[in-house]
Amino acid sequence: MHDVVIVGAGPVGLSLACELGLAGCSVLVLEREAEPGSPGKTAPLGMRGLSAASVEAFYRRGLLDPLLTASGAQNGFFGAQPPADEPPRPRFGGHFAGMMLDGSEIDMADFPYRLPSPAFRSVMTHLDAVETVLARQAAKLGVEIRRGVAVTAVTQGDETVAAHAGPDAYEARWLVGCDGGRSTVRRLAGFEFVGTEPQFTGYTMHATIDGLEQLRPGFNLTPTGMYVRMPNAGTIGIMDFDGGAFDRSRPPTREHLQAVLRRVSGTEVTLSEVHIASSFTDRAMQTTAYRQGCVLLAGDAAHIHSPLGGQGLNTGLGDAVNLGWKLAATVRGHAPEGLLDTYADERRPIGAAVLDWSRAQVAVMKPGPHAHAVQAVVRDLIGTRDGTTYVFERISGSWIRYDLGDGHPLVGRSAPEFRLDDGTRLADLMEDGRGVALDFSTDRRLHASAMRWDGRIRYAAGTAAQDLGLGAVLVRPDGVVAWAGGDSPDPEGFERAARRWFGAPAS
Ligand SMILES: Cc1cc2nc3c(=O)[nH]c(=O)nc-3n(C[C@H](O)[C@H](O)[C@H](O)COP(=O)(O)OP(=O)(O)OC[C@H]3O[C@@H](n4cnc5c(N)ncnc54)[C@H](O)[C@@H]3O)c2cc1C
CATH class of the missing domain: 3.30.70.2450 (Alpha-Beta Plaits)
Known part of the structure; x- marks a missing residue:
């Protein structure tokens, strides 16, 4: 029996498999197609734009260079990055309903905590490249991928679940449906799928x-x-x-x-x-829940919408990175109470907002005088600096902030690419998928506390290369800031956040 069976070796299933494999779970991926790759997954039809949020996820696992190589990508909304100490240089900001943004109008002052990073960019890639890189990584991490297995039934016991394909049954403690927009798992497990019918x-x-x-x-x-x-x-x-x-x-x-x-x-x-x-x-639908017992959904299986603005893959990859470490902690028995529920709490609102973003574009594109009138207004707004910046935030994924309660403005957001004065970057510390406690204080105030979560949280101390006014941060394995302390960080605040996200300390 495996810890987790994933149905679907698309980009989302493979990304989730990598996250679980990294955390030491035994993972089986079942894929209907006998062979990876198909003409529809390579250029030109398989071309997909990855947002900065997705690029960051690859970067933090050491997969950005392999992805760029596999994609042949020399591109990005913000072009080639300038030297590390210069601010990032935006170049092109995408579109809203076909109305182009002028990337030079993006107001970088709106990103006060952004630090220079090779991942602050978009990447134009294709599905084949994404899947190849992720499948290779999954194999390295011991994930088993069985191709030519179409799941036709799912049965749940008290503590186990099984995927059935013909006479074969594959048992696990958890099953995740990453089987795309026409998901069989979604139907078999009885998820409710609601939304709006297509206009085009x-x-x-x-x-x-x-x-x-x-x-x-x-x-x-x-x-x-x-x-x-x-x-x-x-x-x-x-x-x-x-x-x-x-x-x-x-x-x-x-x-x-x-x-x-x-x-x-x-x-x-x-x-x-x-x-x-x-x-x-542009059918726009989302499941009303992301979990039923031991069955979870991620990616297109949980939400579909038009490809306008290129958000489906990015949203699915965000699901996988959010779910991976939480499910792994649950499997391994050190998840705090309710951790797995935060997957749906955090990701369903993002999915719903993405559906609305695509509906909004459909509404202004619709033939007829009313939509055309709105189009003119939107065009004027997008032409302003604030309008450009707003749309850019949505497209790049920079708008995403999970509601983790009050705290520093960074809490709930993707962490900036902190760099210590010895050159260590946050991403270097995140490759093995653990949480990271970065302690910038001179008296190393968090050291003793952080060591109590050794194995789940990696502790690193040093002087911050750029001063963002922070004394310490706790970063979750998905790169989201869980806690941020001021000049003289309070170990008790850190411990509360560590318990909330990483469970009781080992010592
Ligand atoms: C024209 C177009 C352009 C797009 N452009 C962008 C873009 O620029 N940016 C962006 O973010 N998104 C874009 N998208 C959306 C994006 O392609 C999807 O959101 C993404 O591929 C979904 O990934 P997934 O892994 O969830 O599902 P899929 O890629 O559909 O993978 C599902 C996998 O499950 C397998 N499977 C299905 N049923 C079973 C079964 N019963 N048993 C076993 N295996 C099964 C399938 O064979 C498949 O391999 C675009 C979509 C289209 C149509």
């Missing part, structure tokens, strides 16, 4: 197009929807406000795609050959 059908395709020059590069809002001409010649996205009427059980034909593209773009382009195409909608 979307298509992405790579095609040979006669009259390509008629299509304007970039995002183009039109009276009937939107089309996007991507930098790779012949890669096109279309959003057709048909109420989601297209029957997605079959692949879109060349004739259908041509008719839709002509209608939405108002051109007479001809698709002489469609090399690959897929469809999606």
